[in-house]
Amino acid sequence: MAAARTTRRNGRRDALLQAAAEVFFEQGYAATSIDAIIERAGGSKRNIYNEFGNKEGLFSAIVRESADNLLSPLVIEEIEGHDLRATLTAFGRHSMDAYMSPTLIGIYRIAVTEANRFPDLVKSFYEQGPGRTAVRLAEVLEAARERGEIQADDCLRLAGHFVGMTRDNLHLQVVLGLRPPPSDEEAREAVASAVEIFLNGVRRSRK
Amino acid sequence: MAAARTTRRNGRRDALLQAAAEVFFEQGYAATSIDAIIERAGGSKRNIYNEFGNKEGLFSAIVRESADNLLSPLVIEEIEGHDLRATLTAFGRHSMDAYMSPTLIGIYRIAVTEANRFPDLVKSFYEQGPGRTAVRLAEVLEAARERGEIQADDCLRLAGHFVGMTRDNLHLQVVLGLRPPPSDEEAREAVASAVEIFLNGVRRSRK
DNA sequence: CGTTTATGGTAATGGTCGTTACCAGTCAAG
DNA sequence: CTTGACTGGTAACGACCATTACCATAAACG
Numbered sequence: 193m194a195a196a197r198t199t200r201r202n203g204r205r206d207a208l209l210q211a212a213a214e215v216f217f218e219q220g221y222a223a224t225s226i227d228a229i230i231e232r233a234g235g236s237k238r239n240i241y242n243e244f245g246n247k248e249g250l251f252s253a254i255v256r257e258s259a260d261n262l263l264s265p266l267v268i269e270e271i272e273g274h275d276l277r278a279t280l281t282a283f284g285r286h287s288m289d290a291y292m293s294p295t296l297i298g299i300y301r302i303a304v305t306e307a308n309r310f311p312d313l314v315k316s317f318y319e320q321g322p323g324r325t326a327v328r329l330a331e332v333l334e335a336a337r338e339r340g341e342i343q344a345d346d347c348l349r350l351a352g353h354f355v356g357m358t359r360d361n362l363h364l365q366v367v368l369g370l371r372p373p374p375s376d377e378e379a380r381e382a383v384a385s386a387v388e389i390f391l392n393g394v395r396r397s398r399k
Numbered sequence: 400m401a402a403a404r405t406t407r408r409n410g411r412r413d414a415l416l417q418a419a420a421e422v423f424f425e426q427g428y429a430a431t432s433i434d435a436i437i438e439r440a441g442g443s444k445r446n447i448y449n450e451f452g453n454k455e456g457l458f459s460a461i462v463r464e465s466a467d468n469l470l471s472p473l474v475i476e477e478i479e480g481h482d483l484r485a486t487l488t489a490f491g492r493h494s495m496d497a498y499m500s501p502t503l504i505g506i507y508r509i510a511v512t513e514a515n516r517f518p519d520l521v522k523s524f525y526e527q528g529p530g531r532t533a534v535r536l537a538e539v540l541e542a543a544r545e546r547g548e549i550q551a552d553d554c555l556r557l558a559g560h561f562v563g564m565t566r567d568n569l570h571l572q573v574v575l576g577l578r579p580p581p582s583d584e585e586a587r588e589a590v591a592s593a594v595e596i597f598l599n600g601v602r603r604s605r606k
Numbered sequence: 607c608g609t610t611t612a613t614g615g616t617a618a619t620g621g622t623c624g625t626t627a628c629c630a631g632t633c634a635a636g
Numbered sequence: 637c638t639t640g641a642c643t644g645g646t647a648a649c650g651a652c653c654a655t656t657a658c659c660a661t662a663a664a665c666g
Contacts, residue, residue, distance in 0.1 A: 204643090220512050222429035225623060236644045237625080247624070305427050305512035307576040314575050326568055346592070353593055356567035361533055361559040368521050369514040385553070386560055393600030411612085432653060443614045444655080454654065 205243055208233050212240075213254045217298025221251060221306050248310075255299065255313050262296055263321040276336050277391055283332070284358045284383035287325055291363055292373040296321075300367060326351045342394045350394065357386040412450055415440050419447075420461045424505025428458060428513050455517075462506060462520050469503050470528045483543050484598055490539070491565045491590035494532055498570055499580040503528075507574060533558045549601045557601065564593040 211233035215224045226237055226247065233239075244250040274282070290296055299317065307314045329351035336342050344350050362382060365371045374382065418440035422431045433444055433454065440446075451457040481489070497503055506524065514521045536558035543549050551557050569589060572578045581589065 218515065220427070220429060222427060223516075226625085227623075234644085236646090238627095238645095239643070241625070242642080301511050301514070304508050304574055307508070307574070308425065311576060315577060318572065318575055318577055322568055322571060349589070349592055350596075352568040353564045353596060356563040356565070357560045358563070359566075360563035361529055364529060365525065367511055367514070368525055369518060370522060370525055382556070385556055389557070389560060389597065389600030391600070392602075393596030393598070395599075433655085434653075441614085443616090445615095446613070448655070449612075 204235070204239060208235075208240060208243060208250070209254055209257065212250055213258060213295070213298070216251060216254060216302060217295070221302060221309065252310070252313060255302070255310075255317060258295060258299055259317050259320055262290060262293065262299070263324070276332075276341055277387060279332055280354065280387045280390065281383060283329060284354070284387060285379065287355060288358055288374075288379045288383055291359060292366055292379070294373075297367055297373075322355065326355055329354060344394060354386070354390050357390060358383055360386075411442070411446060415442075415447060415450065415457070416461055416464065419457055420465060420502070420505070423458060423461060423509060424502070428509060428516070459517070459520060462509070462517075462524060465502055465506055466524050466527055469497060469500065469506075470531070483539075483548055484594060486539055487561065487594045487597065488590060490536060491561075491594060492586065494562060495565055495581075495586045495590055498566060499573055499586070501580075504574055504580075529562065533562055536561060551601060561593070561597050564597060565590055567593075 208229070212224075212229045215228050215232060219228070226240060229240065229250075230237055240250055244253055291300075303314050303317050326348065330347040333342065333344060333347040333350055337344050337347065360382065362374060366373050415436070419431075419436045422435050422439060426435070433447060436447065436457075437444055447457055451460055498507075510521050510524050533555060537554040540549065540551060540554040540557055544551050544554065567589065569581060573580050
Protein backbone atom coordinates (compact mmCIF):
# COMPACT_ATOMS: atom_id res chain seq x y z
CA MET A 193 0.00 0.00 0.00
CA ALA A 194 0.88 3.59 -0.25
CA ALA A 195 -0.25 3.83 3.35
CA ALA A 196 3.00 2.40 4.63
CA ARG A 197 5.05 5.10 3.05
CA THR A 198 2.56 7.69 4.12
CA THR A 199 2.62 6.46 7.68
CA ARG A 200 6.37 6.46 7.86
CA ARG A 201 6.49 9.87 6.35
CA ASN A 202 3.97 11.22 8.80
CA GLY A 203 5.86 9.78 11.71
CA ARG A 204 8.95 11.54 10.52
CA ARG A 205 7.02 14.72 10.02
CA ASP A 206 5.62 14.62 13.53
CA ALA A 207 9.01 13.91 15.06
CA LEU A 208 10.44 16.88 13.22
CA LEU A 209 7.56 19.09 14.28
CA GLN A 210 7.85 18.15 17.90
CA ALA A 211 11.59 18.62 18.09
CA ALA A 212 11.38 21.90 16.23
CA ALA A 213 8.61 23.13 18.49
CA GLU A 214 10.69 22.46 21.56
CA VAL A 215 13.66 24.36 20.24
CA PHE A 216 11.65 27.24 18.81
CA PHE A 217 9.67 27.73 21.98
CA GLU A 218 12.78 27.55 24.08
CA GLN A 219 15.04 29.79 22.06
CA GLY A 220 12.86 31.90 19.82
CA TYR A 221 12.70 31.94 16.06
CA ALA A 222 15.83 33.87 15.16
CA ALA A 223 18.03 32.11 17.68
CA THR A 224 16.98 28.64 16.58
CA SER A 225 19.21 26.94 14.03
CA ILE A 226 18.20 24.11 11.77
CA ASP A 227 21.17 22.19 13.07
CA ALA A 228 19.88 22.45 16.61
CA ILE A 229 16.57 20.99 15.50
CA ILE A 230 18.21 18.11 13.68
CA GLU A 231 20.41 17.44 16.64
CA ARG A 232 17.30 16.87 18.70
CA ALA A 233 15.26 15.05 16.08
CA GLY A 234 18.01 12.99 14.47
CA GLY A 235 18.25 12.57 10.73
CA SER A 236 19.42 15.14 8.29
CA LYS A 237 18.54 18.63 7.24
CA ARG A 238 17.25 17.32 3.94
CA ASN A 239 14.25 15.98 5.82
CA ILE A 240 13.26 19.42 6.90
CA TYR A 241 13.76 21.05 3.54
CA ASN A 242 11.93 18.27 1.72
CA GLU A 243 8.99 18.41 4.08
CA PHE A 244 8.64 22.09 4.88
CA GLY A 245 10.56 23.94 2.21
CA ASN A 246 12.43 26.25 4.54
CA LYS A 247 12.65 27.56 8.06
CA GLU A 248 9.58 29.72 7.76
CA GLY A 249 7.53 26.83 6.45
CA LEU A 250 8.53 24.68 9.36
CA PHE A 251 7.72 27.40 11.82
CA SER A 252 4.34 28.11 10.28
CA ALA A 253 3.42 24.44 10.40
CA ILE A 254 4.31 24.30 14.07
CA VAL A 255 2.28 27.28 15.10
CA ARG A 256 -0.70 26.22 13.06
CA GLU A 257 -0.83 22.67 14.36
CA SER A 258 0.07 23.40 17.97
CA ALA A 259 -2.48 26.15 18.18
CA ASP A 260 -5.14 23.89 16.73
CA ASN A 261 -4.43 21.06 19.11
CA LEU A 262 -4.23 23.21 22.18
CA LEU A 263 -6.87 25.79 21.63
CA SER A 264 -9.72 23.82 20.18
CA PRO A 265 -10.60 22.02 23.39
CA LEU A 266 -10.75 25.39 25.07
CA VAL A 267 -13.94 26.33 23.39
CA ILE A 268 -16.15 23.27 23.29
CA GLU A 269 -17.02 23.22 26.93
CA GLU A 270 -20.12 22.23 28.76
CA ILE A 271 -21.41 25.62 29.59
CA GLU A 272 -25.13 25.39 29.60
CA GLY A 273 -27.13 23.73 32.29
CA HIS A 274 -25.20 25.25 35.18
CA ASP A 275 -25.56 28.52 36.97
CA LEU A 276 -23.27 31.38 36.12
CA ARG A 277 -20.87 30.82 39.00
CA ALA A 278 -20.23 27.22 38.01
CA THR A 279 -19.87 28.18 34.38
CA LEU A 280 -17.40 30.95 35.10
CA THR A 281 -15.43 28.71 37.40
CA ALA A 282 -15.18 26.00 34.80
CA PHE A 283 -14.25 28.54 32.19
CA GLY A 284 -11.60 30.08 34.37
CA ARG A 285 -10.03 26.76 35.31
CA HIS A 286 -9.86 25.55 31.76
CA SER A 287 -8.39 28.71 30.40
CA MET A 288 -5.95 28.88 33.29
CA ASP A 289 -4.79 25.33 32.57
CA ALA A 290 -4.44 26.09 28.91
CA TYR A 291 -2.64 29.40 29.29
CA MET A 292 -0.21 27.97 31.81
CA SER A 293 0.69 24.84 29.86
CA PRO A 294 4.31 24.86 28.74
CA THR A 295 3.33 24.58 25.11
CA LEU A 296 0.99 27.52 25.15
CA ILE A 297 3.48 29.54 27.13
CA GLY A 298 5.94 28.77 24.38
CA ILE A 299 3.55 29.76 21.65
CA TYR A 300 2.62 32.90 23.51
CA ARG A 301 6.24 33.89 23.84
CA ILE A 302 6.99 33.39 20.24
CA ALA A 303 3.80 35.03 19.06
CA VAL A 304 4.73 38.13 21.01
CA THR A 305 8.21 38.29 19.55
CA GLU A 306 7.48 37.40 15.98
CA ALA A 307 4.43 39.58 15.64
CA ASN A 308 6.25 41.70 13.08
CA ARG A 309 7.72 38.82 11.10
CA PHE A 310 4.59 36.66 10.93
CA PRO A 311 1.56 38.92 11.28
CA ASP A 312 -0.82 36.44 9.70
CA LEU A 313 0.19 33.62 11.99
CA VAL A 314 -0.17 35.82 15.02
CA LYS A 315 -3.57 36.97 13.93
CA SER A 316 -4.86 33.46 13.51
CA PHE A 317 -3.33 32.47 16.85
CA TYR A 318 -5.19 35.25 18.58
CA GLU A 319 -8.47 34.60 16.85
CA GLN A 320 -8.42 30.89 17.49
CA GLY A 321 -7.22 31.31 21.05
CA PRO A 322 -7.82 34.26 23.32
CA GLY A 323 -10.15 35.91 20.85
CA ARG A 324 -12.44 32.97 20.44
CA THR A 325 -12.43 32.33 24.16
CA ALA A 326 -13.55 35.85 24.85
CA VAL A 327 -16.26 35.71 22.21
CA ARG A 328 -17.58 32.46 23.60
CA LEU A 329 -17.60 33.82 27.12
CA ALA A 330 -19.35 36.92 25.91
CA GLU A 331 -22.15 34.74 24.57
CA VAL A 332 -22.51 33.11 27.93
CA LEU A 333 -22.71 36.49 29.59
CA GLU A 334 -25.19 37.68 27.04
CA ALA A 335 -27.44 34.75 27.87
CA ALA A 336 -27.12 35.51 31.57
CA ARG A 337 -28.04 39.08 30.91
CA GLU A 338 -31.15 38.07 29.06
CA ARG A 339 -32.09 35.89 31.99
CA GLY A 340 -31.68 38.96 34.16
CA GLU A 341 -28.87 37.49 36.22
CA ILE A 342 -26.44 40.26 35.47
CA GLN A 343 -26.44 43.82 34.29
CA ALA A 344 -24.15 44.71 31.47
CA ASP A 345 -23.88 46.89 28.43
CA ASP A 346 -20.88 45.42 26.66
CA CYS A 347 -20.53 41.72 27.22
CA LEU A 348 -17.41 41.36 25.12
CA ARG A 349 -15.67 43.91 27.25
CA LEU A 350 -16.82 42.13 30.36
CA ALA A 351 -15.52 38.86 29.00
CA GLY A 352 -12.18 40.54 28.45
CA HIS A 353 -12.17 41.76 32.02
CA PHE A 354 -12.80 38.28 33.29
CA VAL A 355 -10.09 36.54 31.31
CA GLY A 356 -7.74 39.37 32.17
CA MET A 357 -8.47 38.86 35.82
CA THR A 358 -7.71 35.16 35.67
CA ARG A 359 -4.54 35.68 33.63
CA ASP A 360 -3.39 38.32 35.94
CA ASN A 361 0.22 38.85 37.00
CA LEU A 362 0.47 35.11 37.41
CA HIS A 363 0.56 34.57 33.70
CA LEU A 364 3.06 37.35 33.25
CA GLN A 365 5.37 35.89 35.86
CA VAL A 366 5.22 32.46 34.30
CA VAL A 367 5.81 33.84 30.83
CA LEU A 368 8.82 35.74 32.10
CA GLY A 369 10.18 32.62 33.72
CA LEU A 370 10.01 34.16 37.18
CA ARG A 371 7.96 31.40 38.70
CA PRO A 372 6.69 27.96 37.75
CA PRO A 373 3.11 27.43 36.64
CA PRO A 374 0.70 27.39 39.55
CA SER A 375 -0.29 24.18 41.21
CA ASP A 376 -3.88 23.01 40.88
CA GLU A 377 -4.46 24.37 44.34
CA GLU A 378 -3.17 27.83 43.49
CA ALA A 379 -5.02 27.88 40.21
CA ARG A 380 -8.26 26.99 41.90
CA GLU A 381 -7.83 29.72 44.49
CA ALA A 382 -7.02 32.35 41.92
CA VAL A 383 -9.99 31.44 39.77
CA ALA A 384 -12.34 31.31 42.73
CA SER A 385 -11.26 34.75 43.82
CA ALA A 386 -11.69 36.19 40.34
CA VAL A 387 -15.10 34.62 39.93
CA GLU A 388 -16.24 36.03 43.24
CA ILE A 389 -15.25 39.56 42.41
CA PHE A 390 -16.60 39.36 38.92
CA LEU A 391 -19.95 37.97 39.95
CA ASN A 392 -20.47 40.50 42.69
CA GLY A 393 -19.27 43.28 40.48
CA VAL A 394 -21.55 42.42 37.67
CA ARG A 395 -24.67 41.67 39.61
CA ARG A 396 -25.05 45.17 40.87
CA SER A 397 -25.63 48.50 39.29
CA ARG A 398 -23.74 49.57 36.19
CA LYS A 399 -23.31 53.24 37.01
CA MET B 400 36.03 71.57 32.05
CA ALA B 401 35.62 67.89 31.74
CA ALA B 402 31.93 68.62 31.48
CA ALA B 403 32.17 69.43 27.82
CA ARG B 404 33.55 66.07 26.94
CA THR B 405 31.18 64.41 29.30
CA THR B 406 28.25 66.22 27.78
CA ARG B 407 29.21 65.33 24.28
CA ARG B 408 29.83 61.79 25.31
CA ASN B 409 26.48 61.56 27.00
CA GLY B 410 24.76 62.98 23.96
CA ARG B 411 26.40 60.33 21.86
CA ARG B 412 25.50 57.71 24.39
CA ASP B 413 21.89 58.75 24.43
CA ALA B 414 21.67 58.81 20.66
CA LEU B 415 23.07 55.31 20.53
CA LEU B 416 20.72 54.11 23.21
CA GLN B 417 17.69 55.54 21.51
CA ALA B 418 18.54 54.16 18.10
CA ALA B 419 19.39 50.78 19.56
CA ALA B 420 16.19 50.69 21.55
CA GLU B 421 14.14 51.32 18.43
CA VAL B 422 15.79 48.52 16.53
CA PHE B 423 15.82 46.07 19.40
CA PHE B 424 12.18 46.64 20.21
CA GLU B 425 11.25 46.35 16.58
CA GLN B 426 13.24 43.29 15.61
CA GLY B 427 14.13 41.48 18.81
CA TYR B 428 17.53 40.85 20.27
CA ALA B 429 18.85 38.06 18.08
CA ALA B 430 17.63 39.60 14.85
CA THR B 431 19.15 43.00 15.54
CA SER B 432 22.56 43.64 14.05
CA ILE B 433 25.04 46.22 15.27
CA ASP B 434 25.17 47.51 11.71
CA ALA B 435 21.46 48.17 11.73
CA ILE B 436 21.84 50.23 14.89
CA ILE B 437 24.71 52.25 13.47
CA GLU B 438 22.81 52.81 10.29
CA ARG B 439 20.12 54.50 12.33
CA ALA B 440 22.38 56.31 14.76
CA GLY B 441 25.17 57.30 12.40
CA GLY B 442 28.81 57.01 13.36
CA SER B 443 30.80 53.85 13.66
CA LYS B 444 30.65 50.59 15.50
CA ARG B 445 33.60 51.61 17.62
CA ASN B 446 31.28 53.98 19.46
CA ILE B 447 29.16 51.13 20.65
CA TYR B 448 32.00 48.88 21.66
CA ASN B 449 33.80 51.69 23.47
CA GLU B 450 30.70 52.71 25.36
CA PHE B 451 28.96 49.42 26.08
CA GLY B 452 31.55 46.72 25.61
CA ASN B 453 29.42 44.45 23.50
CA LYS B 454 25.94 43.72 22.31
CA GLU B 455 24.77 42.39 25.63
CA GLY B 456 26.06 45.44 27.44
CA LEU B 457 24.19 47.72 25.09
CA PHE B 458 21.04 45.75 25.50
CA SER B 459 21.27 45.68 29.27
CA ALA B 460 21.78 49.43 29.37
CA ILE B 461 18.70 49.96 27.26
CA VAL B 462 16.43 47.83 29.34
CA ARG B 463 17.71 49.26 32.58
CA GLU B 464 17.37 52.90 31.59
CA SER B 465 14.12 52.62 29.67
CA ALA B 466 12.53 50.73 32.49
CA ASP B 467 13.69 53.29 34.99
CA ASN B 468 12.41 56.21 32.99
CA LEU B 469 9.08 54.67 32.22
CA LEU B 470 8.22 52.86 35.36
CA SER B 471 9.29 55.21 38.07
CA PRO B 472 6.55 57.76 37.49
CA LEU B 473 4.07 54.92 37.71
CA VAL B 474 4.52 54.55 41.40
CA ILE B 475 4.77 58.00 42.86
CA GLU B 476 1.18 58.98 42.40
CA GLU B 477 -1.16 61.05 44.42
CA ILE B 478 -3.18 58.29 45.92
CA GLU B 479 -4.18 59.46 49.31
CA GLY B 480 -6.79 62.05 49.93
CA HIS B 481 -9.29 60.64 47.46
CA ASP B 482 -11.86 57.96 47.78
CA LEU B 483 -11.18 54.50 46.48
CA ARG B 484 -12.99 54.96 43.19
CA ALA B 485 -10.96 58.00 42.28
CA THR B 486 -7.77 56.31 43.35
CA LEU B 487 -8.45 53.19 41.35
CA THR B 488 -9.42 55.20 38.33
CA ALA B 489 -6.23 57.22 38.49
CA PHE B 490 -4.23 54.08 38.99
CA GLY B 491 -5.88 52.34 36.10
CA ARG B 492 -5.42 55.25 33.72
CA HIS B 493 -1.79 55.68 34.55
CA SER B 494 -0.92 52.03 34.25
CA MET B 495 -2.93 51.79 31.05
CA ASP B 496 -1.00 54.70 29.57
CA ALA B 497 2.28 53.18 30.64
CA TYR B 498 1.56 49.66 29.46
CA MET B 499 0.32 50.86 26.10
CA SER B 500 3.19 53.21 25.36
CA PRO B 501 5.25 52.02 22.41
CA THR B 502 8.38 51.87 24.51
CA LEU B 503 6.89 49.70 27.17
CA ILE B 504 5.25 47.51 24.58
CA GLY B 505 8.71 47.09 23.09
CA ILE B 506 10.27 46.26 26.41
CA TYR B 507 7.49 43.87 27.22
CA ARG B 508 7.95 42.06 23.94
CA ILE B 509 11.64 41.67 24.38
CA ALA B 510 11.38 40.73 28.03
CA VAL B 511 9.07 37.90 27.09
CA THR B 512 11.39 36.58 24.42
CA GLU B 513 14.69 36.98 26.13
CA ALA B 514 13.57 35.65 29.48
CA ASN B 515 15.91 32.71 29.06
CA ARG B 516 18.89 34.70 27.88
CA PHE B 517 18.68 37.53 30.41
CA PRO B 518 16.90 36.25 33.50
CA ASP B 519 18.31 38.93 35.77
CA LEU B 520 17.20 41.75 33.54
CA VAL B 521 13.74 40.30 33.24
CA LYS B 522 13.48 39.89 36.95
CA SER B 523 14.40 43.48 37.64
CA PHE B 524 12.02 44.64 34.92
CA TYR B 525 9.16 42.81 36.55
CA GLU B 526 9.98 43.95 40.03
CA GLN B 527 10.38 47.57 39.09
CA GLY B 528 7.33 47.53 36.84
CA PRO B 529 4.29 45.31 37.19
CA GLY B 530 5.47 43.89 40.48
CA ARG B 531 5.95 47.21 42.16
CA THR B 532 2.70 48.51 40.77
CA ALA B 533 0.82 45.60 42.24
CA VAL B 534 2.49 45.96 45.60
CA ARG B 535 1.67 49.64 45.72
CA LEU B 536 -1.92 49.03 44.81
CA ALA B 537 -2.13 46.31 47.41
CA GLU B 538 -1.11 48.87 50.03
CA VAL B 539 -3.90 51.13 48.90
CA LEU B 540 -6.37 48.29 49.16
CA GLU B 541 -5.03 47.35 52.55
CA ALA B 542 -5.70 50.86 53.78
CA ALA B 543 -9.21 50.76 52.37
CA ARG B 544 -9.81 47.48 54.09
CA GLU B 545 -8.73 48.92 57.41
CA ARG B 546 -11.12 51.78 56.86
CA GLY B 547 -13.79 49.16 56.31
CA GLU B 548 -14.52 50.21 52.74
CA ILE B 549 -13.84 46.81 51.28
CA GLN B 550 -13.71 43.22 52.36
CA ALA B 551 -10.67 41.23 51.39
CA ASP B 552 -8.38 38.53 52.59
CA ASP B 553 -5.47 38.80 50.17
CA CYS B 554 -4.92 42.33 48.95
CA LEU B 555 -1.99 41.45 46.72
CA ARG B 556 -4.10 38.97 44.87
CA LEU B 557 -6.85 41.54 44.52
CA ALA B 558 -4.37 44.04 43.17
CA GLY B 559 -3.31 41.48 40.61
CA HIS B 560 -6.92 40.99 39.60
CA PHE B 561 -7.36 44.68 39.11
CA VAL B 562 -4.31 45.24 36.95
CA GLY B 563 -5.17 42.10 35.03
CA MET B 564 -8.60 43.47 34.36
CA THR B 565 -7.28 46.73 33.01
CA ARG B 566 -4.61 45.02 30.91
CA ASP B 567 -7.08 42.65 29.53
CA ASN B 568 -7.16 41.41 25.96
CA LEU B 569 -6.49 44.96 24.89
CA HIS B 570 -2.90 44.76 25.97
CA LEU B 571 -2.50 41.38 24.32
CA GLN B 572 -3.87 42.66 21.04
CA VAL B 573 -1.57 45.66 21.07
CA VAL B 574 1.43 43.54 21.96
CA LEU B 575 0.62 41.20 19.11
CA GLY B 576 0.34 44.11 16.73
CA LEU B 577 -3.29 43.35 15.99
CA ARG B 578 -4.57 46.78 16.85
CA PRO B 579 -3.15 50.19 17.69
CA PRO B 580 -3.02 51.41 21.27
CA PRO B 581 -6.38 52.63 22.51
CA SER B 582 -7.34 56.25 22.25
CA ASP B 583 -7.77 58.24 25.44
CA GLU B 584 -11.48 57.75 25.07
CA GLU B 585 -11.23 53.97 24.79
CA ALA B 586 -8.77 53.79 27.62
CA ARG B 587 -11.03 55.79 29.87
CA GLU B 588 -14.00 53.60 29.10
CA ALA B 589 -12.09 50.40 29.72
CA VAL B 590 -10.73 51.64 33.02
CA ALA B 591 -14.10 52.93 34.15
CA SER B 592 -15.68 49.60 33.42
CA ALA B 593 -12.99 47.70 35.28
CA VAL B 594 -13.19 50.02 38.27
CA GLU B 595 -16.92 49.59 38.45
CA ILE B 596 -16.80 45.84 38.48
CA PHE B 597 -13.93 45.73 40.88
CA LEU B 598 -15.48 48.11 43.35
CA ASN B 599 -18.82 46.38 43.37
CA GLY B 600 -17.16 43.01 43.53
CA VAL B 601 -15.02 43.91 46.44
CA ARG B 602 -17.52 45.79 48.49
CA ARG B 603 -19.76 42.83 49.06
CA SER B 604 -19.31 39.57 50.78
CA ARG B 605 -16.23 37.46 50.25
CA LYS B 606 -17.81 34.06 50.48
C1' DC C 607 51.06 73.95 20.08
C1' DG C 608 51.28 69.11 21.19
C1' DT C 609 49.02 65.33 23.16
C1' DT C 610 45.35 62.73 24.23
C1' DT C 611 40.95 61.02 23.16
C1' DA C 612 36.79 60.24 20.65
C1' DT C 613 35.01 59.82 15.94
C1' DG C 614 33.84 58.01 11.08
C1' DG C 615 34.75 54.80 7.66
C1' DT C 616 36.26 50.74 5.84
C1' DA C 617 38.00 46.35 5.93
C1' DA C 618 39.62 42.04 8.09
C1' DT C 619 38.81 37.94 11.11
C1' DG C 620 36.44 34.23 12.74
C1' DG C 621 32.19 32.24 13.45
C1' DT C 622 27.34 30.88 12.60
C1' DC C 623 23.62 29.80 9.75
C1' DG C 624 20.21 28.87 5.90
C1' DT C 625 20.31 26.37 2.01
C1' DT C 626 21.94 23.18 -1.51
C1' DA C 627 24.79 19.43 -3.27
C1' DC C 628 26.74 15.00 -3.13
C1' DC C 629 27.16 10.24 -1.83
C1' DA C 630 25.99 5.95 0.20
C1' DG C 631 22.53 3.14 2.33
C1' DT C 632 17.59 1.61 2.92
C1' DC C 633 13.22 0.20 1.91
C1' DA C 634 8.78 -0.14 -0.36
C1' DA C 635 6.53 -1.10 -5.08
C1' DG C 636 6.16 -3.13 -9.58
C1' DC D 637 15.75 -7.78 -9.05
C1' DT D 638 15.39 -3.22 -10.36
C1' DT D 639 13.72 1.14 -10.01
C1' DG D 640 12.72 5.13 -7.50
C1' DA D 641 11.88 7.64 -3.49
C1' DC D 642 13.43 8.67 1.04
C1' DT D 643 17.12 8.88 4.62
C1' DG D 644 21.65 10.03 7.20
C1' DG D 645 25.87 12.25 7.10
C1' DT D 646 29.06 15.33 5.67
C1' DA D 647 30.65 19.02 3.22
C1' DA D 648 30.21 23.08 0.39
C1' DC D 649 28.44 27.82 -0.80
C1' DG D 650 26.96 32.52 0.34
C1' DA D 651 25.42 35.53 3.33
C1' DC D 652 25.33 37.76 7.55
C1' DC D 653 27.23 39.18 11.83
C1' DA D 654 29.86 40.30 16.29
C1' DT D 655 34.09 41.88 17.21
C1' DT D 656 38.66 43.89 16.31
C1' DA D 657 42.09 46.45 13.63
C1' DC D 658 43.68 50.26 11.00
C1' DC D 659 43.77 54.90 9.50
C1' DA D 660 42.66 59.55 9.12
C1' DT D 661 40.28 63.45 11.15
C1' DA D 662 38.61 66.51 14.54
C1' DA D 663 37.78 68.02 19.03
C1' DA D 664 39.33 68.85 24.00
C1' DC D 665 42.84 69.62 27.35
C1' DG D 666 47.28 71.06 29.37
